[in-house]
Amino acid sequence: MPELPEVETIVRGLNSRVIGWEVEKIIFLSGHLQDKHPENEKILNYFKGQKISAVRRRGKMIIVEFDHELRWLIHLKMTGQLYLARRTEATDKHVHVRVIFKKQAQELRFRDVRKFGFWFCLKGAELEKKVCASLGPEPLTLNYQDFLRLWKKYPARQAKSFLLDQKIMAGIGNIYSDEILFRAGIRPDRRVRTLKVGELKKLYRMMKQVLREAIALKGSSISDYVDSSGERGQFQEKHRVYGKEGATCQRCKKGIIRRQKIAGRSSYFCPVCQK
DNA sequence: AGCCCATCCTGTCCGC
DNA sequence: TGCGGACAGGATGGGC
Numbered sequence: 001m002p003e004l005p006e007v008e009t010i011v012r013g014l015n016s017r018v019i020g021w022e023v024e025k026i027i028f029l030s031g032h033l034q035d036k037h038p039e040n041e042k043i044l045n046y047f048k049g050q051k052i053s054a055v056r057r058r059g060k061m062i063i064v065e066f067d068h069e070l071r072w073l074i075h076l077k078m079t080g081q082l083y084l085a086r087r088t089e090a091t092d093k094h095v096h097v098r099v100i101f102k103k104q105a106q107e108l109r110f111r112d113v114r115k116f117g118f119w120f121c122l123k124g125a126e127l128e129k130k131v132c133a134s135l136g137p138e139p140l141t142l143n144y145q146d147f148l149r150l151w152k153k154y155p156a157r158q159a160k161s162f163l164l165d166q167k168i169m170a171g172i173g174n175i176y177s178d179e180i181l182f183r184a185g186i187r188p189d190r191r192v193r194t195l196k197v198g199e200l201k202k203l204y205r206m207m208k209q210v211l212r213e214a215i216a217l218k219g220s221s222i223s224d225y226v227d228s229s230g231e232r233g234q235f236q237e238k239h240r241v242y243g244k245e246g247a248t249c250q251r252c253k254k255g256i257i258r259r260q261k262i263a264g265r266s267s268y269f270c271p272v273c274q275k
Numbered sequence: 276a277g278c279c280c281a282t283c284c285t286g287t288c289c290g291c
Numbered sequence: 292t293g294c295g296g297a298c299a300g301g302a303t304g305g306g307c
Contacts, residue, residue, distance in 0.1 A: 001299085001300040001301080002300065002301095003300065003301095006300080060300095060301080075301080075302090076300090076301090077300085077301045077302075078299065078300055078301055078302095079299085079300080080301095114299085114301095116301065116302080117301090134302095164301095166301090166302080173300055173301070174299095174300060174301085175300060176300095220300080222299085222300065223299075223300080224299095224300080225300070242300095265300095265301095266298080266299085
């Protein structure tokens with residue numbers, strides 16, 4: 001579900017509110033998180049009385065830090081939500097974790113319909129090791145020289161697969177890869193090696209522009225996504241191709257937006273003005 | 276190396 | 292109204 005702009009929005013929202021909040025109690029409401037990570041159960045008590053010192057994002061992962069070395073590593077995958085709600089507000093069967101804070105009417109909830117998401121506790125060093133081993137650089141802080149190095153390293157990849165692979169760059173998912181490629185005028189199945197300098201520059205520029213605009217509009221809400229206050233994003237209104245199969249292309253007014261499985265995912269593009 | 280597929284899970288939507 | 296199939300913002304591991 002959430003990609004970089006959505007996760008960034010959640011992290012910013014939490015950062016503006018929960019810093020210094022003291023954990024009183026953590027309640028796991030369903031077993032699947034502990035089944036996958038039994039250490040969660042063992043170290044639960046460790047967080048009592050601890051204050052949140054920072055909430056960070058790396059790719060699509062959320063990291064919650066405390067004043068000691070144990071941290072939470074959270075991934076929302078397809079349908080995960082992480083938001084603040086009043087303690088008295090009803091939960092449904094998809095809420096899997098509740099974090100109660102001392103002297104706070106709001107609690108932090110982790111809700112996930114499809115249960116693909118994870119939430120577990122790691123020491124800082126292990127967490128950094130795990131995250132660094134699996135994630136490439138952040139697209140928003142990547143400079144053009146390093147982007148060119150990545151382009152040289154993966155010549156045989158399809159452009160879509162290049163953008164989607166978290167080991168190459170971390171944070172872009174199915175929606176934003178399509179929106180970036182549309183704005184760059186590049187077909188998702190173009191081989192990376194065939195991209196000309198002008199196209200590469202445009203791809204780099206559009207990657208940053210789309211992600212920044214999406215963050216400014218607090219992400220895309222297609223079905224499940226809500227931010228840390230339970231609010232929907234607005235960037236879905238700016239989508240030009242994602243989910244628009246059969247529509248006339250807004251740019252060239254000639255092409256009909258096509259859906260095709262590329263890089264294992266439904267991909268939307270204009271067959272006329274994306275080359 | 277890179278692509279495709281199935282898999283983890285639940286819900287929704289569409290056609291018959 | 293029911294039923295089956297396709298599909299969903301992610302990531303991984305196996306096979307080719």
